[in-house]
């Protein structure tokens with residue numbers, strides 16, 4: 062694996078490889094890598110001749126300074142995992158390398174409804190930060206295939222919209238990988254490293270709650286399903302930001318079920334100061 066810290070050097074290398082070989086697959090991450098990230102790398106390796114992974118803890122997408130400061134960094138382990146997985150290139154830029162003009166930059170992305178709900182509502186500015194970094198990374202790597210995790214359901218939709226807004230729709234194919242989970246159902250996440258033993262024991266309740274919504278979908282109205290789910294998490298000691306049910310294709314929130322629509326349940330909740338998110342397709 063070759064490690065690049067400088068954008069220009071990575072671009073030169075990729076331009077050279079592109080003339081020789083086929084497609085570039087790109088896996089953008091914030092590091093503290095786990096098997097969920099590695100699954101994206103493995104998926105990219107199957108479809109592309111070069112797999113590029115980036116590790117960049119993007120200050121622009123943290124709406125709370127403390128969350129940014131506490132974000133886990135395990136770069137030595139990450140390099141080992143990527144190398145073991147056969148990743149070809151690691152891009153590990155500094156903040157200055159990504160944001161020459163500063164992280165607050167002038168660019169604004171019109172995400173419309175998508176930015177007013179769920180993560181957009183509870184983490185103001187978060188998706189602007191995601192778009193800022195992804196726009197720059199896509200311009201640098203210019204991948205044919207982009208690998209994202211379903212774990213960040215709304216983020217996948219935001220990035221798809223960004224790709225469209227950048228006029229890169231026909232150029233970049235987005236591959237969404239199913240969420241990888243620990244054996245007890247907890248969605249793998251870098252933030253899980255911050256859970257203490259007691260919190261880690263409680264954490265799978267989010268997935269259990271989403272599964273209960275799925276199980277009861279046919280015989281309970283959506284409002285009641287959401288209310289019961291929220292109560293269950295609250296009783297377990299979670300501080301719930303939201304539990305919502307939405308149209309899986311548009312993310313339009315809904316309290317009605319028409320029987321034909323594909324639905325997704327999405328949750329975000331804190332255990333003390335660790336915020337966890339998860340989602341589940343209800344009627345695939």
Ligand code: AMP
Nearest residue numbers: 090091092097209210212213240241249
């Ligand atoms: P992050 O480092 O958390 O920004 O995640 C980088 C990429 O990995 C994103 O596309 C995530 O959706 C994806 N990802 C994170 N956790 C998982 C997981 N448990 N399963 C599959 N993909 C994941």
